[in-house]
Amino acid sequence: xxQLVESGGCSVQAGGSLRLSCAVYGYDxxxxxxxxxxxxxxxxxxxxxxxNHDGSTRYAASVKGRFTISRDTVKNTLFLxxxxxxxxxxxxxxxxxxxxxxxxxxxxxxxxxxxxVTISS
Numbered sequence: 798x799x800q801l802v803e804s805g806g807c808s809v810q811a812g813g814s815l816r817l818s819c820a821v822y823g824y825d826x827x828x829x830x831x832x833x834x835x836x837x838x839x840x841x842x843x844x845x846x847x848x849n850h851d852g853s854t855r856y857a858a859s860v861k862g863r864f865t866i867s868r869d870t871v872k873n874t875l876f877l878x879x880x881x882x883x884x885x886x887x888x889x890x891x892x893x894x895x896x897x898x899x900x901x902x903x904x905x906x907x908x909x910x911x912x913x914v915t916i917s918s
Contacts, residue, residue, distance in 0.1 A: 799824040799907050801892050806912035813882050813916075819875040819892030819909055827870035830900035833877045835888035836911075842891070844902030846877060851898075860886075882916045889913050 805817040817833070830849045836842040845857045846866035854866055865878040875892050890912055893905035 799894075801894060801907060801909035803890065803892055803909045803912040806890060806914045808915040808917060809882060811882060811884055811916055811918050814878070814880045815882065815914060817877040817879070817890055817892075817912065817914070819877075821873045821875070821894065824894070824907070825873060826875075826894045827868070827873060828898065830895045830897050830904065831868065831875050832893050832895075832900075832902060832905060833864075833866060833875070834891045834893060834902070834905075835886075835914075836891070837885070837888040840888075847900065847902060848875070849899045853899075879914075882914075884916045884918045887914060887916045 800822040802820045828850045832844055832847040834842050834844050845860045847855045848866045863881045867876045892909045894907045895904040897904055
């Protein structure tokens with residue numbers, strides 16, 4: 798059974814940094830596109846960072862320049878480095894995987910359960 802397990806979420810002050818990890822079990826996603834999403838209270842879930850099999854990335858405007866998505870193909874783990882955090886970054890963060898080498902945010906078929914990140918002002 799495929800499992801995506803997020804870790805690294807916690808509460809930090811605005812301006813701080815966090816690194817989220819997403820460990821993948823039961824499936825080798827190293828050759829496929831993966832992404833990070835988030836859902837803030839009262840809002841819809843949105844895609845914020847995506848990485849294709851060749852390492853090319855895409856970011857939402859709200860996080861571009863502050864967040865970096867990366868992966869360790871040996872450890873089958875996805876990362877999200879988040880810098881210069883803002884209160885509006887408060888959300889539950891999800892990692893997701895697709896079955897495609899190049900994908901869009903709508904192509905995900907496997908999801909983690911999510912992890913809460915809280916940014917205080």
